[in-house]
Amino acid sequence: MSFCPSLHIxxxxxxxxxxxxxxxxxxxxxxxxxVALLGPSGVGKTSLLRIIAGLEAPFxxxxxxxxxxxxxxRIAYMAQQDLLLPWARVIxxxxxxxxxxxxxxxxDRAMNLLERVxxxxxAKSLPVELSGGMRQRVAIARTLYEARPIVLMDExxxxxxxxxxxKIQDLAAELLSGCTTLLITHDPMEACRISHHLVVLxxxxAGLEAPVEVPGIPPRAPDNLLVLQTQAELLRMLAQ
Amino acid sequence: xxxxxxxAVFLAVWWAVTQFCxxxxxxxxTPQSVAVALIAQRNLLFDNTLVTxxxxxxxxxxxxxxxxxxxxxxxxxxxLQRWLMPVxxxxxxxxxxxxxxxxxxxxxxxxxxxIIMTILVIFFPVTASLADGLxxxxxxxxxxxxxxxxxxFSTLCYVRLPAALPAFASGLRVATALxxxxxxxxEWVGASSGLxxxxxxxxxxxxxxxxFAALFVLCVLAVLLxxxxxxxxxxxxxxxxxxxxxxx
Numbered sequence: 001m002s003f004c005p006s007l008h009i010x011x012x013x014x015x016x017x018x019x020x021x022x023x024x025x026x027x028x029x030x031x032x033x034x035v036a037l038l039g040p041s042g043v044g045k046t047s048l049l050r051i052i053a054g055l056e057a058p059f060x061x062x063x064x065x066x067x068x069x070x071x072x073x074r075i076a077y078m079a080q081q082d083l084l085l086p087w088a089r090v091i092x093x094x095x096x097x098x099x100x101x102x103x104x105x106x107x108d109r110a111m112n113l114l115e116r117v118x119x120x121x122x123a124k125s126l127p128v129e130l131s132g133g134m135r136q137r138v139a140i141a142r143t144l145y146e147a148r149p150i151v152l153m154d155e156x157x158x159x160x161x162x163x164x165x166x167k168i169q170d171l172a173a174e175l176l177s178g179c180t181t182l183l184i185t186h187d188p189m190e191a192c193r194i195s196h197h198l199v200v201l202x203x204x205x206a207g208l209e210a211p212v213e214v215p216g217i218p219p220r221a222p223d224n225l226l227v228l229q230t231q232a233e234l235l236r237m238l239a240q
Numbered sequence: 241x242x243x244x245x246x247x248a249v250f251l252a253v254w255w256a257v258t259q260f261c262x263x264x265x266x267x268x269x270t271p272q273s274v275a276v277a278l279i280a281q282r283n284l285l286f287d288n289t290l291v292t293x294x295x296x297x298x299x300x301x302x303x304x305x306x307x308x309x310x311x312x313x314x315x316x317x318x319x320l321q322r323w324l325m326p327v328x329x330x331x332x333x334x335x336x337x338x339x340x341x342x343x344x345x346x347x348x349x350x351x352x353x354x355i356i357m358t359i360l361v362i363f364f365p366v367t368a369s370l371a372d373g374l375x376x377x378x379x380x381x382x383x384x385x386x387x388x389x390x391x392x393f394s395t396l397c398y399v400r401l402p403a404a405l406p407a408f409a410s411g412l413r414v415a416t417a418l419x420x421x422x423x424x425x426x427e428w429v430g431a432s433s434g435l436x437x438x439x440x441x442x443x444x445x446x447x448x449x450x451x452f453a454a455l456f457v458l459c460v461l462a463v464l465l466x467x468x469x470x471x472x473x474x475x476x477x478x479x480x481x482x483x484x485x486x487x488x
Contacts, residue, residue, distance in 0.1 A: 055383050077387035083380045086479040087402050099398055100390035126479060146388065 004149035004180045005065040006031040007052070012061035014047055020205040021047060024061075027199060027208060031066065034173070034181040034218065035211075036191035038238060039201035045184045048201070049152050052182065053077045065150070076148040080155045082139040084127035090114065091123040094141045113141040117171060133164035137171070144175055151181040158186060166222065169194050173219035188234040192227045194218045200237050209237060243463075269449040277449040278456065284438065285457050292435040293461060295351055295423040299358020303415060306359065307366025308408070314367075315374040315396060325371075332364045336422070340429035354426030354434065361422030362415035369411020373404025406480040409473040416469040420462045435461075 007029040014021040021044040029035045039045050050056040052063050053075055065071055084093045094113060095105040114120045117137040119130075127135055136157065143151060156172070157165045165187075173194040185191050191198045192214050200209040212230060214220070220227045251271050257263065258270040265273065278285070310328075314321040340357060347353035377400045385395045427436025435454045442450035474482060 050383070053383075053387050055386055073389050075387060077384065079380050079384065081380055083378075083384050085381070085399070085402070087405075087477075096384075096398070097388040097390075100385055100388050100394045102391070102394060128479065 003067075004032045004178060005067045005069075007150060007180055007182070008064050008066065009048075009052070010062055010064070012048070012051065012063065013059040014044060014051065014056075015059045022201070022206040025206075025208060029180050029182055030196070031180055032178050033196040034176065034179075034183060034194060036183045036185055036195035036198040037201060038185060038188065038191055038198060038234065039206070040238065041186075043201050043204075043206045045201055046154055049077075049154050049182065049184055053152050071150070074148050075150045075152060076143045076146040078139060078143045078151065078153045078156045080158060082127075082132075082135040084135055084138055084142075086127050088127075089123070090119065090125050090127065090130070090138050093127065093138055094145050096142060097146050110141070110145055113144050114138075116144075116175060117141045133160055133168060136160060136164075136168055140168070140172055140175065149180060151176055151179045153181065153183045155184050155186060157190065165190070170219045177218075188231045188238070189222065189227070191234065192230045193220050193222060193224075198234070200234070202238070202240070212237075266446045266448050269452055273449045274452040274456065277447075277453040281450055281453060285435075285454060288433055288435050288438050288454075289457055289461065291351070291433045292420070292423050292427065292458070295354040295358060295426070295434065296419045296461075296465065298351070299355045299422055300362065300415065300419045302355065303359040303362040303419070304366050304412065307363050307411075307415075308370055310363075310367045311370035311374060311408075312396075312401075314371050315400065316392075321371070328364055328367060331360070336361055336425055340425050343426065344430040349430050349432050354423050354431065357426035358419050358422035361418050361425075365411045365414040365418065366408075367411075369414070370404055370408040373407030374400050376407070377403045405477050409477055409480075412473060413466070413470060416466050417462070420458060420465070424458065 009025060009027040009029075012025040013023040025048070027035075037045055037048070047056060051058045052071075054072060055077075063071065065074070084090075085096065088096070091107065091110050091114065092099070094110040095107070098105040111120060111123060114123055117140055119134060119137055119141070122130065122134065127138070130138065136159075139156070143153075153172075157168055160168060169190055183191070183195060195214060195218060197211045197213045199211045201207070202209065212234065214230050215226050216224065254268075255271050258265075258268055269277075310324065314324055336357065339360065340353075343353040343356055347356060374396075381399050381403065382395065385399050390399075423434070424436040424439075427434040428440055431437040435458050438454045439451050442448070442454065474480075
């Protein structure tokens with residue numbers, strides 16, 4: 001992975017049909033760190049992510065990288081659904097970005113990534129032949145294939161069962177280490193285990209609470225005392 | 241198997257009506273007399289079936305091609321869609337029967353007017369189904385393609401078009417079922433060959449059995465054509481969820 005700049009969100013505002021979703025939002029995602037963003041449904045988390053990804057325009061404010069280079073082409077986006085194309089084989093799904101940009105696909109690199117997510121032998125399968133966990137692993141491989149310094153993830157593991165989710169969280173934390181990552185999640189345990197720190201977006205219009213630091217290096221064990229303490233603290237914050 | 245049973249029941253009811261109702265044979269011939277006509281006129285029927293089949297296939301080919309191109313053009317240039325869609329709906333509102341004599345006048349008694357008639361009949365379902373499919377792409381896929389810095393053209397080629405194929409296939413199935421109607425209407429209005437021509441001729445001479453024989457051949461042709469197209473489409477669009485079993 002090349003140098004990963006930090007991400008700076010400054011005075012961001014979003015209005016929808018006269019309604020203020022959020023205003024004066026400021027957040028820094030430090031270089032090479034994973035920040036988890038939590039908050040109740042409908043608070044504007046996904047909109048925030050879409051603005052950073054350039055899929056939606058903000059009402060005011062800006063998102064910049066610490067090296068002042070434009071963000072376009074440096075962000076990988078992973079959504080809640082795996083978004084695998086059902087007509088393409090697993091390996092072609094991994095290499096989709098290259099095809100869409102009219103670049104030469106690199107099957108060796110794609111195979112290598114599939115190996116790292118443990119699906120090398122399924123490279124020629126169609127998505128419909130895979131389980132939910134496998135599909136989400138292919139989506140991770142596709143995100144990594146983009147080799148982008150900034151990664152945005154919108155509840156990527158929420159549709160998985162608890163055991164699969166834990167395994168994939170560990171895998172994602174390992175593979176994304178070094179990338180500047182913003183992860184939206186509903187799961188306090190997930191946030192505590194795999195993020196460097198976490199922030200909570202609440203209220204209407206929504207505002208960010210002070211960031212919560214989780215001691216230790218992710219991925220942390222689920223029975224880590226600090227993880228459990230932070231999780232309890234987080235649940236109290238979210239319930240308010 | 242089910243098809244055979246349905247057909248047998250249909251034949252039995254038909255036979256019973258001719259046996260027990262006072263219907264003169266020039267209004268409703270018996271199944272036996274139709275079978276006899278089918279065999280006696282096999283050369284006439286075969287030659288004219290080939291003509292109608294050629295009209296249907298050429299009409300299907302060009303109609304699908306033109307319809308697909310129109311839908312793709314509308315997807316590539318959204319303003320075109322706002323201009324073209326009302327024209328398409330309008331074209332569908334004009335009864336093809338009213339157009340048929342004009343087409344014969346313009347394009348003659350030969351195959352061309354029938355092929356154009358078939359194209360007119362199937363153009364709308366083909367265009368509308370593909371245009372719909374292209375407009376209803378899963379938004380998540382479009383976001384993903386945008387995040388991957390895909391151009392509009394490559395998004396259309398690699399995401400929107402494949403995603404639209406199941407909808408397009410529905411349109412093609414409707415088109416396949418409608419295409420014989422287009423060809424036959426064309427032949428009714430003015431032709432020198434084809435199954436529609438045989439029917440009109442037999443009707444004028446009160447050879448109702450020959451007319452029914454031609455109708456029977458047309459039905460078999462339509463069912464066969466639909467089955468083949470349906471099979472090919474399901475093979476090609478192998479990823480689409482499909483809960484049906486075979487058509488026949």
